[in-house]
Amino acid sequence: MSRFWSQRVRELDPYVPGEQPKIDGLIKLNTNESPYPPSPRVRDALDDSTIERLRLYPDPESVRLRDTLARYYDLSVAQTFVGNGSDEVLALAFMAFFQNERPLLFPDISYSFYPVYCQLFGIPFERVALTDDLSLNPEDYTRECGGIIFPNPNAPTGRALPLADIETILIAQPERVVVVDEAYVDFGADSAVALIDRYPNLLVIQTLSKSRALAGLRLGFALGSEALIEGLQRVKNSFNSYPVDRLAEAAAIASLEDDDYFKTCRDRVIATREHTAKALADLGFQIIPSSANFLFVRVPDGENAAELARELREARILVRHFAKPRIEDYLRISIGSDTDMQHLLKALTARRRD
Ligand SMILES: Cc1ncc(COP(=O)(O)O)c(C=O)c1O
Incomplete structure (x- = not known):
């Protein structure tokens, strides 16, 4: 807070964008970017x-x-x-x-x-x-x-x-x-x-x-x-x-x-989304049917979504958790490449076995 700020700026509650990590090698499934390069x-x-x-x-x-x-x-x-x-x-x-x-x-x-x-x-x-x-x-x-x-x-x-x-x-x-x-x-x-x-x-x-x-x-x-x-x-x-x-x-x-390149990448993201949704459902997640390049999933009973997001981060995988009423039990997972999603599923499966 600064005395130089106008009243409206004092009252603002600015938007917090998803993390853009400075560390290389993280699997970024937190801000709904494309896993593929531009045309x-x-x-x-x-x-x-x-x-x-x-x-x-x-x-x-x-x-x-x-x-x-x-x-x-x-x-x-x-x-x-x-x-x-x-x-x-x-x-x-x-x-x-x-x-x-x-x-x-x-x-x-x-x-x-x-x-x-x-x-x-x-x-x-x-x-x-x-x-x-x-x-x-x-x-x-x-x-x-x-x-x-x-x-x-x-x-x-x-x-x-x-x-x-x-x-x-x-x-x-x-x-x-x-x-x-x-x-x-x-x-x-x-x-x-x-x-x-x-x-x-x-x-x-x-x-x-x-x-x-x-x-x-x-x-x-x-x-x-x-x-x-x-x-x-x-x-x-x-x-x-x-x-x-x-x-x-x-x-x-x-x-x-x-347009051909656009359609190819879009179709790949959709295909990856569909098989990731099935695999997550098999692991006990509740899946909201998605028409986007991310999945919004409710974590299995007994799991804490914020804690799971933290654990995934330790496994170098970023997903998004919103600490907000009605959705605190959910994670938003962007659709990455097939390899990214395999890493995610492997990390989730390994946790279940531990
Ligand atoms: C619903 C929605 N609208 C708009 C945007 C903003 O996108 P951009 O400013 O990158 O065009 C986002 C970004 O995440 C979004 O989720």
Whole structure:
């Protein structure tokens, strides 16, 4: 605490990202990164001429990248927005659309950055309880509110919401913005991008951090009606007019243009997830069906999840435990390579024998 901090900064409870260890050789299953490298085309895109042009500011509107996204998702450029990671795009969306007197609604078990943005921007919010099996009930989001946000698939549960349920919410809230945070959508959920032309209140936010293996690049994007995108542009241009640098723009375009590589890596992650889920179930874990690149598992009866996470760390395997009500008995395990997951299963099996 410092006397120099403004009142709001004193009251903040900042987001704590998953550990990025400085030690080599750990198996990192704690922050939902890809076990595979980005498309080889990314390296080719970072050529001498791109580097030479780093002396110039980038295009503040990132039109080439937005044009690539528009073609990929069959939208117009005016329906696309890009930023420095989807965390930044989310922050701009909170500023642009949720600073209302009425509370923003989001699930009680969800991405823990949402309440942090609310604190930062002075946005009232209410956490809406997921059902007992950690599902989202769309009827809980049809009441009066200042806006709605949820991840689909949800994080950290991995559960996907069908598009019909998202439509129920969009129809009930024509005057409020509904943000669907699709950070993990490529691993098995239906994207709400298909609904954009019918619902001007829908904003879909995605990232290249997970399914495109570019977490280190920091590139996120939003897709929605022209009016919502213009709102985001207004906030961006009042905050940082060049959030996407030249290297990030070139690399992101190269990645989006390599669809075969993207699909191969995504399918491998899904296949690994499915057989890991079976193996964990055989070891007594309760598995929530996952449409993401992680599994949210309840530890076997008699086990303590925090303790198990600590023991795995000693075995050089990082997983994520959230010391929060309703989920303290769960671990979130990112899907690594087949070899990573074999190490995890071996460590868990060895413990059982001891
Ligand atoms: C639900 C959700 N949304 C957004 C993000 C942010 O991703 P990034 O800022 O890397 O695009 C994450 C990252 O873990 C996430 O879990």
